[in-house]
Every structure is written in C-alpha cells, then in structure tokens.
Amino acid sequence: MTGPLWFHLASAILMTAVVASIVVTWYRRSVTRRMSIAGSAPSEVDSFERELPSWRLHVPSNPRDGKAGHVPALRWRAAVVYGLGGLAASAVMTILFILAFGVEVEPIRIFAILYAYCWPIVPTLSFLLGQSIGRALLAFVVYAAVGALSVVILSALLSGRADAISPRGAVGFLQFLALQASLPFVIILATSGRRIRSIAPFALAGLLIFSFSNLGVGYGLVMAFDFAVIRDSLLAALGAFGAYNVWYFLAALPTGYACWLGLRWLGRQYERKLFSDAQLLVDAWWLIVTLVFAILLVDKIGWIGVPLGLLAFAAYRLVVAAGLALWQPSSNAWIDNRRLLLLRVFGFQRRTERLFDSVAQRWRWVGSVKIIAAADLATRLIGPGDLISFMGGRLRQLFVRRDHASLQRLGELDEVRDPDGRYRVNKVYCHQDSWQPALQALLATSDLVLMDLRGFSEKNQGCLFELQELVEQDRLRRTVFIVDDTTDTKLLKATLVERSKAVHGVGMVTDPSVKLISAKPGGAGDAARIHQALLEI
C-alpha cells in the first residue's frame, strides 16, 4: 500500500537534486552571459548619469555601538521558537505513534519516543545558528548520547532500583532513533548540499506536489482503462506503452501549471517577507520528516495516516509562526542595521563561496549584505524570487540598467529583518555597462565594506575602480580588506595613496584605520577575525 507513496516521495527527492543542479547551472550561465553585455540605451544613460552624483551626498547611517549586542538575543529567540516548534511536531508524532502502533503507555517509553522524534531540532538549530556541518554532526552525536543516557537513568529512577541500570533501554532507544531518523536524515543531506541548498526547498515543494499529483494521474489512468471505449481507443491509437506515457505528458500540463502557481504564490510570500530563505529550508526539512512519518502511519492505519502525519508539520509551523509573532525583540534591536557591502576579486568561485558562507551569512544577524551578483556566487545567491523570474524567462528584468527605474531599485533594497531576525542578502545583477554606477550607488548606501583582495593584481581593473571609489567616497576607514600572499599589496597601496592624494590631497600611507586582514591563500580566511574586525569599525 505504501509502495507508491515511497516511490513518489523518492522520485520527488531525486528529481529535486537533479532539477536544482540543472537550474543552478543554467542560471549561472545565463547570469554570466548577461553580465557580459551592455544593457542600456544611450538615452537612458544620460538621465542615469545626471542623477547618480546626488547619491554620493547620501550619508551612510550613523555607526552603531559597534558591538552588535542584540545579536545573541535574536539568535536565542530563533533557537527557542524553533525548538518549541520542533517539540510541538514531536509531541504530535509521539501521540500518533502510540495510538497507531498500540504502544503501551509508560513514562519511559513516552520519553524515549518523544525525545527520538525531536531529532530534527538539532539540524534545524545548527543551520539557523550558522554552525558548520562538523559541529552539527557533533551536536547530533551528543544529542543521541544524551538521549540514550537519559533513558538508562530514567529507567532506573522509575523502577526505584539502582541495579535496574541496564544498557538495554539505551540500545532500544538508539535503534528506534536510527529507524526513524536515518531515512529523512539522508534525504535532508541529499537536498541540502550548499550547491543546491538555496533553491532545493523551493524545487522540492513544487516537485512533491507534482510527484504526488502523478499518483492521482496514474490512478486516473487505471480508472479510465475500466471503460472499454477509452481503453480500446487508447490502446489502438498508441499501444500500451504510448498510452501510458502520453497520458502522463498530457496530465503534466495542468498539474505543472498548478505547481507553477503554487511556487509563484510561495515566491510572493517570500517577497512579502513572511519567511526567510533559511526558514524555507528548515520548513522543507520538517516537511520531509513528517511526510516520511505519515507514510509509516499509512502502513499501519491506512490513507488517513497522510493527513494525520502532516498534522505534525502543521503543529510545528503554527508554533513557530506564533512564537515569532509574539516574541518581538526591542525595537532598537530590530531596526539596527549595519549594511555591509561585499566586494571581491572575481574568478575564485570556491574561495568566494566559503567567504560568503562564513562571513556574509553570519553577518546577516547584524545587518543586510549587498553584493554584485556574478557566476561565482550563483549557487548561494539564487533565491525564490530569482528562481521564479528566471524560470519565467524574466532574468533580464533582474539586471540593473543605467536608467531611472534601476537607480530607484538600488535605493529600495531590502533593509528589513525577516521574521527569524536575519537580514537578507541584496544581490545586484549588473551588465557590463552598469556595474560601475551600481557600485557607486551601493557604496553610498552601505555602512561597511568587506573587500576580498586575495589574488588581486593589475589585471583586475574592476577592483582598481572599486578601490578608487572607496577613496572617493571616503570609505577606507569603514573597509576591511582581506589579503594574502597572492595579493599585490604594493599595487594596493599605490592605488590608495595615489587616489587619496588626487581626491583629498593627502596619502593614506600612515593612516592606521585601514584594516588589512591576512588570510590563508585560497582559504576562507579567519571568519571570526574578519567578523570581529567588521564589528569594531
């Protein structure tokens, strides 16, 4: 009975991994191609050039306390709310499991089942709080060990005998945990690779609907074959194999359109800031966990297991929504935004991705991040909105051109926290002829700049322009430079000195406020030091 359900779940997950990879590759190529072309007509450029200088008068917001002291409170809030949400889902799953499988109600059993079903809280919190995969796995091992130990101790306490301490309960608990967690854990790992993580939850949502709709489509074909007229005409015209496949291809169009509408709706909710990208990802994880649980229920209690199992997801989402709505941080903490502009030498994809993951993602608790989008960060930057535009053939509209509308867009970047407390990454897509004015506009609306100059040399004309603009807009004191052995520091110094003299009439040679952080060649650098250096500005 559950065979088709497992098959359609597995199909959706497998297809998510494939589709997400293809989309990301396709997106990267499209972005690269569009970046290399000019995007504006001369008439548009004129008005753009007239308006841009006024941006330079735009004074960045005042420096904050420099400590970002509210960040721990915001992270704590997210952890508590998501922990409670997870606990609610686990409670629902525990009750359903006990009822469906006729488990004898004993405190120790209830504790063991509840604790085991809480396992997704560990990857959820690890991800939301920006822990590395290594630390997340370690946390999971600790979680399992604590559970096993608690079962042993509780068993002894409840029996009232010290000699009742036995590893049997712990082994049973670990077996149960492995049975319940292994499959969804593997699925989560498969759909959470950094390469596809930014669009996997979105793709998974659409493909789950598509795949399970095909369950209905297949059943429709089975029903249709009961009618001799349909059966005979289909078989006569197309044969068994043809009829079967053509049926699915035809049914895919309305199903696909419904999925598309669903995804657009989801994209609109994201644009309306009802959830963040991180929230969407952990929601997808919980959906997978509860779907797997629902299918296990179906095996025991029939199809009613699907809606009952999904009740756990509803409980999780309700508690999270209520928790985030009710627990409002102080207004100062909520609106404090230290806007970071991330600049880098193009062409070092892996290194840039690591810098983005370790520094920019972490910074999102402190302030918004701005970045000029390019192929090197495509896998990190594509979000639900971009995906909808891209798949809808509207990638061109995401690009900044040298026109009034684009300039206006640059002034209306997202500077508000998402419900989970993090700011978003504002990526700006630029054409060959629009990136320089876009950079000037971004600099004018940023509080801090992080510039990765590893691999910098005179070939990097774009970086030279950016350095000159940093001087011209007087941002050197608010900039952290990442350098390593591959950085042409002499050229860096010469560029800054020369430009400083030209603009201000003085050099910066002795200016101690220029922050250089030396990082390992090719590595992500010391993320903590970089983060601290940014906070101290």
Add this chain to the structure above:
Amino acid sequence: MGTTSDVSSGHRRWSDTRLARALLFVGIVWSITGGFLFLLNVAPELAALVLRHGWVSPNMAVDPKLRMEAAQRCAEPTGGKFAIDEVTLQRARYPAYQLGKHFGTAALGRSSEIAKLEVAQIMQDVKRQASALGVPTPELPVIRHMATELGEFSDALEADLQCTATRLASRYTQAHGEIYRFGAVIGYATRACVQDRCAAFGVHIRRYGEAAGVPERLWLPMTWQSLAGVPGTDSRDKAFRVIRELEEHIRTGR
C-alpha cells in the same frame, strides 16, 4: 568585455512573448515529466528484472500482511490434520495443481469478459476438484480495475479468501498449497505465454514455483523475457511444451 548589446530597440523581444513563455513552460514541465516517467518506467522494470532472476527473494513482491491475515483467518482447530502416506501426498499434487490451473483459467476468462458459459463450466470443474481434495472451493476474485488485474489476482491468491490454499497446506503439506497457487498463476498466465509475454508473470511463477518445490529448469523459461530459447515452431507451441513438461513432472514426480 563583450560587445553584445541587450539594449531594447523598441520591439518586443521574442523571449518576452506569451508564446515563448508558454513554450518554455511546456519544455520545463515535459522535461520534468520525462524524468519522472523514466523513473516510473525503469523502476518497476528493474524490480521485475531482479525478482525474475531471483537476485532478491520473489517474496518481496507481495504484501506479507495478506498471507499473515490468511493464516490467522483460516486457522483450523487442532486435530484438523490427519496422517497421509507419501503416495497419497504425491498423488494429491497434481489435483492441487489442476485445481489452481482451472481456477486461474476461469479468473482470466472472467476478467477478459468472454465466454461466460465456459467460465461457469470451468468453475464447475474447480468445485469438483476442491471437493475431491476436501478443501473449500475458491471463488473468483472481484477485479476492480482492468489495468491492475494481475496485481489484484495475485493479491487474491495471497489473501486466500476461501482458505483453499491454507487448507491444502494444513491437510496435505505446505507445498500443496503452493502448488495450487502455482497452478493458478500458470492458468492465468497461459494466454500471455502463448503470445510470448510470459515475463509479466515471471515474479509470481518464480515465487510459487520455488515454494512448491518444482525444479527451476521446468518453470525458468516462463520467467524469461521471451520463449525464444525453447524448442518449438511458434510461441504457442513453445508455451504449451513448457507447460506440458511442468505438468508431467507434477503428475509423476519425475
């Protein structure tokens, strides 16, 4: 940098037209559907392949709960079993097979909605054979959907609603119950085998053939994709040759 331009020239771009977007949509949806259908077509083929070749147990192809429920429902009070000598047991194998084969033939005849009178006559034979063996007469299962008739028939065999197979197993031996089921599958598959489409039943033929203790060489050709390797003038001739040899073995034990 490149010299290409994306500058709008006043004309609407082809990629921005409704038609282009509709085509893009159809392309994406059908690509995904193609991938999905690939899985949908390949997964059962792969499963059938590994089951037919016996790389995994053919028992995995059936729902174990059906047989467990049948065992509970059909359980006889102790004392139902009586001592039967080896000769009688051997002699009962062929009638058990015939009972199944006739039952399978009748089931196939009814699902194909032809020769109702013939089906009734076959069921009379089934009744007579069941009575001779001292087991309940099986009733033709209600097939709900034509497209899933094979699955429904094999589920009905497992579920053993009238307890025919279970009684055969308890009165004679476990193998007698399996021989009955084996015969039912052979009867149900005969028409497909004659059209050289035996492989559709390969998993069930292997499952019950193995359980009934019928030598593999006798039923193995019926699990192949084609009967091409069997001597004979055409597929009909080949199919009947295989079935004849099978029946000869069950009848004589040689």
